[in-house]
Amino acid sequence: MKNIRIKDIAAKAKVSAGTVDRVLHDRGNVSEKVKERILKIIEEMNYEPNLMARALGTKKEYHFVALIGDPRYDAYWLDPKAGIQKAAKEARQYGVKVTLCMFNPYDATSFVKKAEEASKLNPDGILLAPMFYREVLPFFEAWKKQEIPFVLFNTQIAEFDPLSYIGQDSYQSGQVAGKLIHYGQPQGSSILIAHIDEEISNSAHLTKKEQGLRNYFIQNNLDHQYEIIKAELNLRNYAMFVEQLDSIFESNPQLQFCFVTTSKAFEIAKYFEQKFINHIRIVGYDLIPQNLHYLNKGAISFLINQNPLGQGYWGINQLVSHLVFKKEISAIKFLPLDIVTKENLNYYIEDSMLYNRF
Amino acid sequence: MKNIRIKDIAAKAKVSAGTVDRVLHDRGNVSEKVKERILKIIEEMNYEPNLMARALGTKKEYHFVALIGDPRYDAYWLDPKAGIQKAAKEARQYGVKVTLCMFNPYDATSFVKKAEEASKLNPDGILLAPMFYREVLPFFEAWKKQEIPFVLFNTQIAEFDPLSYIGQDSYQSGQVAGKLIHYGQPQGSSILIAHIDEEISNSAHLTKKEQGLRNYFIQNNLDHQYEIIKAELNLRNYAMFVEQLDSIFESNPQLQFCFVTTSKAFEIAKYFEQKFINHIRIVGYDLIPQNLHYLNKGAISFLINQNPLGQGYWGINQLVSHLVFKKEISAIKFLPLDIVTKENLNYYIEDSMLYNRF
DNA sequence: AAACACATTGTGTCCGCACACATTTTTTAT
DNA sequence: ATAAAAAATGTGTGCGGACACAATGTGTTT
The missing domain is CATH 3.40.50.2300 (Response regulator)
Structure with missing residues (x-):
C-alpha cells in the first residue's frame, strides 16, 4: 500500500486536486458540504503530505x-x-x-x-x-x-x-552532581557550591542547580552528613577571586568537593594547581577546552555536558x-544530562553529538 | 545566491541536463572530454544535489x-x-x-x-x-x-x-567502568568482573570490556591496589548460579564492586537483595526494566547505556x-558511552528525546 | 432574459531530479 | 561511399504538492 496522495483523495471525493488542496490549507472558497466530505476522507485515508514534494514546490524563503x-x-x-x-x-x-x-x-x-x-x-x-x-x-x-x-x-x-x-533541566543536573558527590564519598563530606562569573539574580538556572544539589542530600536523608558552603565569585578582578578562594579554603579545610554551576570549573582547577591542592574533587559543567584540559589531567572529575x-x-x-x-x-x-569523564569524553565532542541521539 | 541545479551546470558546460546527469551517476555514454569539463564545473560550482527532488523523482522501492x-x-x-x-x-x-x-x-x-x-x-x-x-x-x-x-x-x-x-567501543566502556570504580574507591578495592549468560568465546565484546577495565588500573598504576576477580556465570541453572555466587562472595569477603559485562546486572542485584548484601556496588550495562528497577532502588550504582x-x-x-x-x-x-544513574535516567529512556529529523 | 457579480470547482505549470526515449554525431563495416 | 552500428547528446515526462489562473455554476439586478 503506497502513500496516499492528494490525487487519491480528490478521486474518492469526486473533486479535483485543487479543491482538496484548498481544504488542506483552509484557503476557503469551498462549499461546506464538499469541505466536510473531503475532510472525512482525509481522515479515513490517513493522509500524510509528502513533505519533500511540498518543500520542493514552494519557493518561499x-x-x-x-x-x-x-x-x-x-x-x-x-x-x-x-x-x-x-x-x-x-x-x-x-x-x-x-x-x-x-x-x-x-x-x-x-x-x-x-x-x-x-x-x-x-x-x-x-x-x-x-x-x-x-x-x-x-x-x-x-x-x-x-x-x-x-x-x-x-x-x-x-x-x-x-x-x-x-x-x-537545571534542577535535575544539580541532583546528578549530588549523586556523583555522594557516590564518591558515601560517608559524608563538605561541599563548596561555586557560582562563578554570572549574576545569580539574573540567572535562574544557577539557583536551580544549587537547589537540585541541596535537595539530593535532603531527599536521601543525608543532609546532616554533608555540609554545603556556597560562594558567588567573580573573575573580573582575578586577584580578588584568588583572595576569596584563599579565605574559603583556609576557613574550611575539611572541604572535599567543589561543584561549579557555571562553565568556569577550570578556574578552580587552575587555582588548585597553583596552590598544590589535589584532594578536592571538582564537578562542573560544559566541555570547553579549558575544562577538558583539567578533566584529562584528572583535576576535574566529571563534567555535566549541556550539549x-x-x-x-x-x-x-x-x-x-x-x-x-x-x-x-x-x-x-x-x-540528556550527560555525565562526562576523561574516559568517555571522545564521544561527546565533535559533531557526533548531532547524530548519536534522536 | 540560490542552490546550484543540474540545469545551471548544463548551461555552463554548454551541454544538456541529461549529459550532466549521466556524468553525475557515472552512467557512461559521455565522451571523456565533456565528462571532465562537466566534472570540473561541478567541482567549481560546488554542486549539491537536492535530495528531496531526487527522492521524489525516483520510484524505486x-x-x-x-x-x-x-x-x-x-x-x-x-x-x-x-x-x-x-x-x-x-x-x-x-x-x-x-x-x-x-x-x-x-x-x-x-x-x-x-x-x-x-x-x-x-x-x-x-x-x-x-x-x-x-x-x-x-x-x-x-x-x-x-x-x-x-x-x-x-x-x-x-x-x-x-x-x-x-x-x-566496548574496550572504552570498560575504561569508563574502571573510572567509576576508581572514583568510588580511590584507595583501592576488590572487584568482581561477571560475564553472565553469554558465551564468552563467541562474544569478543565481553573480553574487550574486561580488558578495558583491567587496563584502566594498569595505565593509572593502580593495579597493585585493585584486585580483580573474574567469573563466567550462566543462568540456565539458577540454583547453580546462586551456588557459584555464594562461593565467590564467601571466599572473597573483601569484594566491594561488581562489574557486569552483560545486561544481567539485575541478577546480581537480586542476589544481593536476597542475601541482604548492600555494601557491594554494581556497575552494569543496558537500561532494561529489571536493571532500572535496581538502579532506582540504589542497588545498581551506574549503568552504561549502549543506546x-x-x-x-x-x-x-x-x-x-x-x-x-x-x-x-x-x-x-x-x-556515546552514556553513564546513567537514577538522577539522569529519565533523559535516556523517554522517547520524547527522540528528536525529529527532517 | 440578458448582464453581471460572486461563489465554487477545475486545469496547468513549476519545483529539481532521474530515467526512458528521441535525435544527432561519430565510427565501423561492406 | 554508403549503410548500419555504436556512441554521444538532447528532449520530455512524471514524482506530489502549491498556487495562479481559467472555467464553470449560482444568484441577483435591471
Whole structure:
C-alpha cells in the first residue's frame, strides 16, 4: 500500500486536486458540504503530505535570526554557534537563511542592542538564549505582537510561551552532581557550591542547580552528613577571586568537593594547581577546552555536558520543522544530562553529538 | 545566491541536463572530454544535489531486512526493534520497506535459520546483530558475492568490511567502568568482573570490556591496589548460579564492586537483595526494566547505556542514507558511552528525546 | 432574459531530479 | 561511399504538492 496522495483523495471525493488542496490549507472558497466530505476522507485515508514534494514546490524563503552570545567574549558560545551553522547549512536547500546576532554575554546593553537588530530584520523566526531576564521581556512582548515565533535555548524562562524551549533541566543536573558527590564519598563530606562569573539574580538556572544539589542530600536523608558552603565569585578582578578562594579554603579545610554551576570549573582547577591542592574533587559543567584540559589531567572529575552544539542545532531545527515543514513540535525539549569523564569524553565532542541521539 | 541545479551546470558546460546527469551517476555514454569539463564545473560550482527532488523523482522501492534478536527471548531486543521500526516509519515515504527477522539470541541454529530467511528475501540491504561469530561468517561471504550491503550493530566484528558498524567501543566502556570504580574507591578495592549468560568465546565484546577495565588500573598504576576477580556465570541453572555466587562472595569477603559485562546486572542485584548484601556496588550495562528497577532502588550504582534504540535507528538510517540518498556514510559510528544513574535516567529512556529529523 | 457579480470547482505549470526515449554525431563495416 | 552500428547528446515526462489562473455554476439586478 503506497502513500496516499492528494490525487487519491480528490478521486474518492469526486473533486479535483485543487479543491482538496484548498481544504488542506483552509484557503476557503469551498462549499461546506464538499469541505466536510473531503475532510472525512482525509481522515479515513490517513493522509500524510509528502513533505519533500511540498518543500520542493514552494519557493518561499525563510529567514531566521539566532541571537546568541559572542564566542569572542566567552568561548562557550563556539558550540551553539557551530550547531546553528550546521543546522543552517542543512536547511539551506529548503530556502532557509539564518542570520547570527551575537551579543556580549557579560553586557546586558549589548544584548538589548543585538535584540533590537534582530527585530529590525523582521525574521520569520528567532532562536535566542535569553540570558538577561529583565531585558528580554519587552522583546518577547513585541515579537508576540508581531507574531514572530521564537525558540529559547540555553536558559529556561517559563513565562511567555515560546514556540519551544531547548535545554537542560537545571534542577535535575544539580541532583546528578549530588549523586556523583555522594557516590564518591558515601560517608559524608563538605561541599563548596561555586557560582562563578554570572549574576545569580539574573540567572535562574544557577539557583536551580544549587537547589537540585541541596535537595539530593535532603531527599536521601543525608543532609546532616554533608555540609554545603556556597560562594558567588567573580573573575573580573582575578586577584580578588584568588583572595576569596584563599579565605574559603583556609576557613574550611575539611572541604572535599567543589561543584561549579557555571562553565568556569577550570578556574578552580587552575587555582588548585597553583596552590598544590589535589584532594578536592571538582564537578562542573560544559566541555570547553579549558575544562577538558583539567578533566584529562584528572583535576576535574566529571563534567555535566549541556550539549551546547546540540542545543543550537535543535533550536534551528525546531524552527525549520515548525515553519518550513509545518510539523507539530514539542514545546519543551530537554537534552540528556550527560555525565562526562576523561574516559568517555571522545564521544561527546565533535559533531557526533548531532547524530548519536534522536 | 540560490542552490546550484543540474540545469545551471548544463548551461555552463554548454551541454544538456541529461549529459550532466549521466556524468553525475557515472552512467557512461559521455565522451571523456565533456565528462571532465562537466566534472570540473561541478567541482567549481560546488554542486549539491537536492535530495528531496531526487527522492521524489525516483520510484524505486528498497527492501531492507533487519536480523535481530527476538524480544520474546530477551527483552533487551525491544529497544533495537523499536529504533528500527521508528527509522522504518520515517523512511517509508521514500519507498523503503523493512522486514524484521528475529532469532533466538541464545540459539545459534535459530540465528542461522533466520539469516537464511533473510538471504532468501533478496533484500537491497541488511542490518544485523552478528551475535554468533562462527555462524555469521558464511553469510558475510554470500552477501558479498550477491553484492548485498550489510550494516552491523550491537556486536563489533572487524573482518569482512561491512557498509558500516554502529555500536559502542566496548574496550572504552570498560575504561569508563574502571573510572567509576576508581572514583568510588580511590584507595583501592576488590572487584568482581561477571560475564553472565553469554558465551564468552563467541562474544569478543565481553573480553574487550574486561580488558578495558583491567587496563584502566594498569595505565593509572593502580593495579597493585585493585584486585580483580573474574567469573563466567550462566543462568540456565539458577540454583547453580546462586551456588557459584555464594562461593565467590564467601571466599572473597573483601569484594566491594561488581562489574557486569552483560545486561544481567539485575541478577546480581537480586542476589544481593536476597542475601541482604548492600555494601557491594554494581556497575552494569543496558537500561532494561529489571536493571532500572535496581538502579532506582540504589542497588545498581551506574549503568552504561549502549543506546540500543539508537543503534537500531541509525542502522536503518545508514542503509537509507547510503542506498536511497546515495550519501557518503562513515564506516564506523560509535555511539556515546552514556553513564546513567537514577538522577539522569529519565533523559535516556523517554522517547520524547527522540528528536525529529527532517 | 440578458448582464453581471460572486461563489465554487477545475486545469496547468513549476519545483529539481532521474530515467526512458528521441535525435544527432561519430565510427565501423561492406 | 554508403549503410548500419555504436556512441554521444538532447528532449520530455512524471514524482506530489502549491498556487495562479481559467472555467464553470449560482444568484441577483435591471
